[in-house]
Amino acid sequence: MDDQAIMAELTDIFRDLFGDDSIVLAPETMADDVEGWDSIKHISLIVAVEDHWNIKMKTSEIDTLKNVGDLQRVVAAKIG
Amino acid sequence: MTSPSGPSANLYWLPSIDDWSVRIAEIERSEVGEAAWNALVALAGVKLDFVRVGRLDKALMRLFGDGPPVNLATRPIRLAVLASSTTAQLASALRVAGLRRGLWITLYEPDYGQYRQELANPASGLYGFAPTAILFALDAGHLVGDVDPALNPESAEAVVHQRCDLLQSLWRSARAAFGAQIIQQTVLPVFPPLLGSNEQNLPGSRAAIAAEMNARLRAIVGAEGVGLLAIDAWATQLGLDAWHDPVLWHRAKQEITPRAAPLYGDLVARLLAAGQGRASKALVLDLDNTLWGGVIGDDGLQGIVVGQGDPLGEAFAAFQTYAAGLERRGILLAACSKNDESNALSPFEHHPDMVLRRSRFSAFVANWDDKASNLKEIARQLNIGLDSLVFVDDNPFERNLVRRELPMVSVPELPEDPALFARCLADAGYFEGLTITAEDRGRTALYETNREREASRTKATDLNGYLASLEMALSWRTFDRVGLARTVQLINKTNQFNLTTRRYTEDEVAAVMTDPSAFGLQFRLTDRFGDNGIIAVIIGRVDGAGLCFLDTWLMSCRVLGRRVEEATLAVVVEQAIAHGATELVGCFRRTAQNGMVADHYDRLGFTPLPGQPGDTERLYRRDVAETAHDFPITIRSE
Numbered sequence: 147m148d149d150q151a152i153m154a155e156l157t158d159i160f161r162d163l164f165g166d167d168s169i170v171l172a173p174e175t176m177a178d179d180v181e182g183w184d185s186i187k188h189i190s191l192i193v194a195v196e197d198h199w200n201i202k203m204k205t206s207e208i209d210t211l212k213n214v215g216d217l218q219r220v221v222a223a224k225i226g
Numbered sequence: 227m228t229s230p231s232g233p234s235a236n237l238y239w240l241p242s243i244d245d246w247s248v249r250i251a252e253i254e255r256s257e258v259g260e261a262a263w264n265a266l267v268a269l270a271g272v273k274l275d276f277v278r279v280g281r282l283d284k285a286l287m288r289l290f291g292d293g294p295p296v297n298l299a300t301r302p303i304r305l306a307v308l309a310s311s312t313t314a315q316l317a318s319a320l321r322v323a324g325l326r327r328g329l330w331i332t333l334y335e336p337d338y339g340q341y342r343q344e345l346a347n348p349a350s351g352l353y354g355f356a357p358t359a360i361l362f363a364l365d366a367g368h369l370v371g372d373v374d375p376a377l378n379p380e381s382a383e384a385v386v387h388q389r390c391d392l393l394q395s396l397w398r399s400a401r402a403a404f405g406a407q408i409i410q411q412t413v414l415p416v417f418p419p420l421l422g423s424n425e426q427n428l429p430g431s432r433a434a435i436a437a438e439m440n441a442r443l444r445a446i447v448g449a450e451g452v453g454l455l456a457i458d459a460w461a462t463q464l465g466l467d468a469w470h471d472p473v474l475w476h477r478a479k480q481e482i483t484p485r486a487a488p489l490y491g492d493l494v495a496r497l498l499a500a501g502q503g504r505a506s507k508a509l510v511l512d513l514d515n516t517l518w519g520g521v522i523g524d525d526g527l528q529g530i531v532v533g534q535g536d537p538l539g540e541a542f543a544a545f546q547t548y549a550a551g552l553e554r555r556g557i558l559l560a561a562c563s564k565n566d567e568s569n570a571l572s573p574f575e576h577h578p579d580m581v582l583r584r585s586r587f588s589a590f591v592a593n594w595d596d597k598a599s600n601l602k603e604i605a606r607q608l609n610i611g612l613d614s615l616v617f618v619d620d621n622p623f624e625r626n627l628v629r630r631e632l633p634m635v636s637v638p639e640l641p642e643d644p645a646l647f648a649r650c651l652a653d654a655g656y657f658e659g660l661t662i663t664a665e666d667r668g669r670t671a672l673y674e675t676n677r678e679r680e681a682s683r684t685k686a687t688d689l690n691g692y693l694a695s696l697e698m699a700l701s702w703r704t705f706d707r708v709g710l711a712r713t714v715q716l717i718n719k720t721n722q723f724n725l726t727t728r729r730y731t732e733d734e735v736a737a738v739m740t741d742p743s744a745f746g747l748q749f750r751l752t753d754r755f756g757d758n759g760i761i762a763v764i765i766g767r768v769d770g771a772g773l774c775f776l777d778t779w780l781m782s783c784r785v786l787g788r789r790v791e792e793a794t795l796a797v798v799v800e801q802a803i804a805h806g807a808t809e810l811v812g813c814f815r816r817t818a819q820n821g822m823v824a825d826h827y828d829r830l831g832f833t834p835l836p837g838q839p840g841d842t843e844r845l846y847r848r849d850v851a852e853t854a855h856d857f858p859i860t861i862r863s864e
Contacts, residue, residue, distance in 0.1 A: 162277045162278055163277050186315055189315065189484065190280065193474070
């Protein structure tokens with residue numbers, strides 16, 4: 147799965163998670179850019195991503211997530 | 227994500243949809259009103275993961291966040307969640323689970339860890355909120371995390387009591403202040419054991435204390451009128467991983483993972499609905515391929531599959547047993563079948579392996595009308611609302627028709643395998659109950675419970691005493707059409723407890739039924755644990771000289787060591803006499819697998835006839851004298 151495909155599926159997850167079909171993601175999108183992206187939603191996002199790709203993120207990996215691009219890279223590395 | 231048959235925290239009994247995006251978008255555009263509420267309820271009734279539950283809740287909050295729809299049929303619920311760690315990830319699922327049952331829920335979640343102050347202070351937000359229900363959602367670390375594993379047993383027990391006493395005082399003050407329904411979450415068993423399987427031997431370990439606290443809570447909530455939210459039992463059923471992710475606990479103090487939120491919410495909403503008397507009251511059952519395998523109208527009594535000896539038949543019988551259990555605790559049963567009524571009734575009246583009988587059903591509707599009309603008729607006959615009905619049907623067409631015509635009827639998405647029917651119905655929790663009254667249980671149930679207690683008081687110190695306590699009954703019939711398939715099956719597959727291992731076709735077995743000089747016997751054994759099904763088959767052939775040759779004697783190994791052979795012999799002797807025989811001739815034909823019955827006839831008092839060493843066949847004889855009737859088994863002719 148290439149970066150673009152991952153980003154497209156991430157976008158679907160974000161739209162359901164934040165209840166907003168107008169969300170458009172870019173690698174540099176951060177929590178401040180999405181309304182409702184608080185610490186609770188951040189955990190939900192991680193679990194939703196884990197479920198979607200059937201992967202498990204380590205505590206240390208979650209620590210490195212600063213923006214959507216980081217998330218995309220962690221997913222890409224895990225699904226090979 | 228996960229399969230419906232495997233352990234999972236998803237609500238697999240709810241139907242799936244493929245037009246989620248369209249339907250949620252429609253709701254997100256809609257205006258407040260009855261139509262919007264109905265659309266929300268409908269979408270809450272389909273299988274959604276926690277992300278979509280969150281989105282549905284966002285729409286719900288936009289439309290009905292400030293108040294319930296006008297003319298709501300249910301009482302609005304003001305639920306306070308008193309927690310010791312993060313529960314915000316559960317809020318959406320709680321509201322949506324209420325929505326699924328037509329309940330409007332507004333939540334109050336004080337900062338976590340503040341619950342004691344909130345309860346103690348009449349100026350607190352909790353008092354301002356005036357809850358109608360209070361959920362104590364205290365995490366395991368908060369309740370028992372600080373206990374010293376080296377505590378001696380007395381101190382450990384004191385810790386358990388003291389902490390449960392504290393909870394008890396909280397329930398009492400909550401009830402006194404608000405008159406609210408109280409729900410106490412059990413302790414989630416999150417602590418890894420320090421000893422292992424025998425953790426109880428380290429009574430101070432957090433795992434052991436958590437288990438003891440749960441036992442103690444179960445002992446005391448009844449008298450307090452408090453309902454338990456048994457997430458510990460669900461963690462046992464689904465595995466702790468379905469509920470708890472240590473990564474999320476350490477990162478965000480979420481004891482319960484968001485992916486379990488839909489189930490958590492549903493479990494709470496069941497209790498809230500039960501508290502309003504809104505749990506389902508009647509189980510409406512389809513018949514063909516729901517209570518038995520096959521179609522009674524096509525396959526006939528002999529053709530349908532139910533009962534012991536066949537894996538599918540056992541699965542259907544087990545589902546009937548589950549339904550019978552629900553009936554005994556007060557759930558009404560109804561049948562709803564597309565059939566001629568006489569066909570639909572015949573298994574209940576004539577099939578020996580049916581667990582459910584007609585008398586268990588409070589309504590029995592079998593005709594060719596559509597099922598939605600028949601469900602209305604059933605609700606009318608039972609004098610309950612359609613929203614109190616749970617309709618169980620293996621046929622997706624009928625399920626979808628009823629969902630469309632009568633959205634207020636609960637229709638579980640039944641797994642395809644009947645082995646999973648009972649579990650599905652239990653998991654869905656339609657009949658959630660907080661307590662049981664004597665009327666629920668009914669007089670017969672009480673009577674039987676007392677009888678069981680009497681029986682268990684009798685000490686089973688020796689084998690005969692134990693066998694006697696089983697209350698075994700051996701019923702027998704000559705071969706007949708209903709049992710033919712099972713008889714043929716046993717004759718052709720029994721290898722171990724089989725004296726002659728003669729295999730016969732269905733026609734050959736049927737020939738025994740019409741042969742005046744032969745008799746074929748089938749035996750069923752029941753005991754206090756239930757029906758073992760057909761467990762023995764015997765064919766005797768009587769010649770002109772009065773010799774009765776025991777052509778076939780086979781038994782199911784599951785009744786070994788219960789003296790069933792002796793009881794069986796008593797019946798054989800009686801039948802041999804009835805056919806004019808004066809002597810029995812038994813035969814043991816050795817095979818690679820039947821060594822276990824090499825001395826069968828010796829043990830039954832037969833005399834071996836002289837033979838040659840190395841013979842593969844050995845004959846035995848015995849007078850048809852009455853046998854000593856000293857075995858602990860009642861014999862009945864069916």
